[in-house]
Amino acid sequence: MYKRYSMDDRRRELMAKLRGQCLTRGCGGIKHISTAFRKMDLDYSKRICINELADAVHKENLGFSNDDIKLLFDVFDGDKNGGIDFCEFMLQLRPPMSESRVSVVNEAFDKLDVNKDGEIRMDDLQVVYAANARRHPKYLSGEWTEEDTLRHFLDSIDTPGCPDGKVTREEFLNYYAGVSATVDDDCYFDLVMRSCYNLPPRKTTNS
Ligand SMILES: [Ca+2]
Numbered sequence: 001m002y003k004r005y006s007m008d009d010r011r012r013e014l015m016a017k018l019r020g021q022c023l024t025r026g027c028g029g030i031k032h033i034s035t036a037f038r039k040m041d042l043d044y045s046k047r048i049c050i051n052e053l054a055d056a057v058h059k060e061n062l063g064f065s066n067d068d069i070k071l072l073f074d075v076f077d078g079d080k081n082g083g084i085d086f087c088e089f090m091l092q093l094r095p096p097m098s099e100s101r102v103s104v105v106n107e108a109f110d111k112l113d114v115n116k117d118g119e120i121r122m123d124d125l126q127v128v129y130a131a132n133a134r135r136h137p138k139y140l141s142g143e144w145t146e147e148d149t150l151r152h153f154l155d156s157i158d159t160p161g162c163p164d165g166k167v168t169r170e171e172f173l174n175y176y177a178g179v180s181a182t183v184d185d186d187c188y189f190d191l192v193m194r195s196c197y198n199l200p201p202r203k204t205t206n207s
């Protein structure tokens, strides 16, 4: 962290540019970012190495120097293992959410994670989401069983391309960062989340 004054600014600037480039092609939803990840991962190792990042950046003509790419890679590679995995990628590129949005998303996660083991799984959903599932059109038409409907919901909020039957808080935040990017108004986002997950009205903090 030497020369911190300019390095940090440069890092932020590079990341903003790359994020802008990735998001102009779509709404910034998780599916969209996951497609960008798969495109960069040329050898399908589920990790992006520095050469793959350099390749992608050059293809987009972003005008980054080799030093810029090293800086950028370093920001992505949080655990410093020499590769960018999807979580590290998503963490940097997902559209930023305001504090109030993060807090209502966390509230929904806490409600869905009934047994408080830090992951949403089928057993949680059977307790807390079954009533919603029974209102799903495909359940009502008899096409899906209740379990199909819950599974479909669980997979839809999981990491695209590799759902593993459990959704961590990070995956849940990733999913809603994409949704959030399509909603301008904080209050409206809050309202939709609360009605979707049957959360109590927002606590008003008197300060
Ligand atoms: Ca890494």
Ligand SMILES: [Ca+2]
Binding pocket: 112, 113, 114, 115, 116, 117, 118, 119, 120, 121, 124
């Ligand atoms: Ca759980």
Ligand SMILES: [Ca+2]
Binding pocket: 158, 159, 162, 163, 164, 165, 166, 167, 168, 171
């Ligand atoms: Ca998962």
